[in-house]
Amino acid sequence: MNPELRKHFEEIIPLTDEESGYLDSFFKTKKLKKHQYLIQENESVTHLFFVVKGLLKASLTDKEGKEHIIQFAVENWWVSDFQAFYNNVPSVTNIHCLEDVEVCGISKEDLEKMCSENHKIEHFFRIKNSFGYVALQQRILSLLTTNAKERFEQFSNQYPQLLQRIPKTIIASYLGVSRETLSRIQKKV
Template identity: 55%
Template sequence: MDGLKKHIEEITPITNEEFDYIKTFFKEKKVKKHQYLLQDGDKVTSEYWIVKGIFRAFHIDKDGKEHILQFALENWWFSDYNAFFSQKESNINIVCMDDAEVLCLTLSGREQLASEFHKMEHFFRMKLTSGYSAQQRRIISLLSNNPKKRYEEFASLYPNIMQKIPKKYIAEYLGVSRETLSRLYSTTSRD
């Protein structure tokens, strides 16, 4: 769990004694490639901090079409937060794209840590602040229907990810064809 301590300390210093207590709230979990961490209809009991691996979160619409909400990489926090915060059933799926390890934290664990430590309340607020900003950028890029802008937003959100994720998923995330993706990739690389 050393990585988690380092990760928290990017935002706030914590003592070894504090971390020894904090880590008791986390549960380790290994996930195999193609395994679902969360499925549409599941009650969302945990959020996850990724020790290693890559995940893909997607929604299936009423016509059975998949829409990728996000990818999640090492050091990222993720879940179906809408369902997690309200302790309801998920309406998304989260699948593992490469053998992974995650640390699981329940909502009551999160709230207890935030309540007992002002610095953990601060940590979670700062993480939400970046997540909120990233979502706002995603909404604008979806609304403005500009594939180039969407691609640039993607590249800034997921630097160096092109080699790690099959291009078909990147094209699906951006809502463009494979051909358009190749063109965006080569145009933007030349800029």
């Protein structure tokens, strides 16, 4: 099993070597280059991905052609178009590599099989889904209740490592501000 993926599981559940081998049989490694897409809008989404290495952004393009960044995904994070993955509908998001990326993917069928056969694995994914839901709720509440400066401060405090890895234009888009507004905020902070 990929050592990073095993370590990630073991943050929540202990694994024996046998369980690790069992899990490994379900995950497939995929490598992508910077600027490639892991998932594109209107595709069928059959896999959930664990990020071993690299940085991705998930975004939606509206009818006017404006990109809205939903989330970033870095090492030890999970990423997919979750609505498409769980509901068997076409993807509404693009997941684009901002760096060279290595991911471990698992299909929905294999995920369901693993969870039905092993309570510890089901527990792991329940906890991860709960964490993801909380993070999404926090992001939505932040967008609804804070100003641009407060959103930047929250982002900087929560993800300081991303400030060096993500171009300012993309950070501005994630925060819902222009690049110029972000520059003004950064000068004041």
